[in-house]
Amino acid sequence: MISLYFLKGFNLNESIKGIWSKLLGWLDALILNLPNFVLAALVFVLFIVVAKYTAKIIDRILRKKGSQDSIRQITTKVVKVVVILIGFFFALGLLNLDKVLTSILAGAGVVGLAIGLALQGTLNNTFSGVILSFLPEIQIGDWVETNGYSGEVTEITLRNIVIRGSDNNYVVIPNSKIVDEPFKNFTSTKRSRVMLNCGVGYSSDLEFVQKLTIDTLSELFPPRGNEEVEFMYTEFGDSSINFVARFWTDVSKNRDILIANNKAIIAVKKAFDKNNINIPFPIRTIDFTNQLSINNPSKQD
Structure with missing residues (x-):
């Protein structure tokens, strides 16, 4: 009885018409906003290209100033990310997705908080790497002693520092260990x-x-x-x-x-x-005289 009532109340033609009208509305909206989609895509691609060439220009400037490799690498990466994010926000603005942008930023804050709590050690090493990259007391090519190891600094990344020891073996030390522990730099003083x-x-x-x-x-x-x-x-x-x-x-x-x-x-x-000056070495004198009564008959009973 319930099935018959449901079939009577269900109009297949009206449902198909509703779906079709919805699809047509989406198609119309897509056609109307197609220029905006194309323009947004072009703007985003343009910003990617601008980010690439801007990073190259900054890299050349830093090379001329004699900045160390770690500073150049981090600076160029940060510039690339910032320029691409600006292009992404411009693209969303062209698509009239301001509300979506607000939602993305709010969601990014929540997700960033969760990721930050889950990756405390990794983020600590990352921020320590940024500090080490701009720290004048330690640079690539310096000979340092830290955390029980000594050697030449060959690489400073966002995660760790690489030291090549006197035995030609490489030691990878997390950046947070370098920042938290004292280190001795032989190269900093001539x-x-x-x-x-x-x-x-x-x-x-x-x-x-x-x-x-x-x-x-x-x-x-x-x-x-x-x-x-x-x-x-x-x-x-x-x-x-x-x-x-x-x-x-x-x-x-x-x-x-x-x-x-x-x-x-x-x-x-x-x-x-x-000049006949003696550098003595320790001398041990051994006395073989035995005073035990067993070897001295005169002391026997």
């Missing part, structure tokens, strides 16, 4: 002080040793400006009187310090040998 530790025998003339060491290092590594070779005795050791000598040299990486220390050790050793 001159560094190198420490040389040594010791001389107790019978040595300490004042003569001091003067000889300072003269030897000053001749090998001439001081500049207010620099000077410093010499201080540090302790009475087990077999020697120990001292530390500090001198200045050109340093751009950790290897330069090793080379300077190597030269200093050779020069000081030759100077000490020439």
Whole structure:
């Protein structure tokens, strides 16, 4: 009974007419707005092309100014995105989709909040990468020590920093680790002080040793400006009187310090040998005298 009533109330012809009229309305709207669609598409494509060439121009300007690669890469990417977004908004305006644009922006805010909560670590690395790219204290080509690793900075991206160590292996460190942890940059200063530790025998003339060491290092590594070779005795050791000598040299990486220390050790050793100054080494004396009663018959009962 219900099925018959439903069939009587259902008019197939009227439904088809309604659908057809709706489709015709959409077709009319499409035809009327076709010029706007074409114009919006052309504007969007034009902005993509403009973004491409604008990024190239900015890249050339930054190259002439000597900006590092990481700054150029991030700047060109940001410029591309901004110009393309402007073109997208212009296209929506030509289509009279201002309400849609408002809805998109509102939805983007909600989605951005959700994505930000879900990707806190990734976004932290991204913002840290932006900071590192514009940070003058660390640049591509610098030799740094950080997070237990040392090497030359070969790449700074929005996610991580790549370091090539002295063993020619690459280490990838997240940007947030670099920003949160202290790092040492050997390249940021052209001159560094190198420490040389040594010791001389107790019978040595300490004042003569001091003067000889300072003269030897000053001749090998001439001081500049207010620099000077410093010499201080540090302790009475087990077999020697120990001292530390500090001198200045050109340093751009950790290897330069090793080379300077190597030269200093050779020069000081030759100077000490020439002047009969002894550099003692620990000596252990073993006493084989056995006082046990089992080996001494006179102490037996």
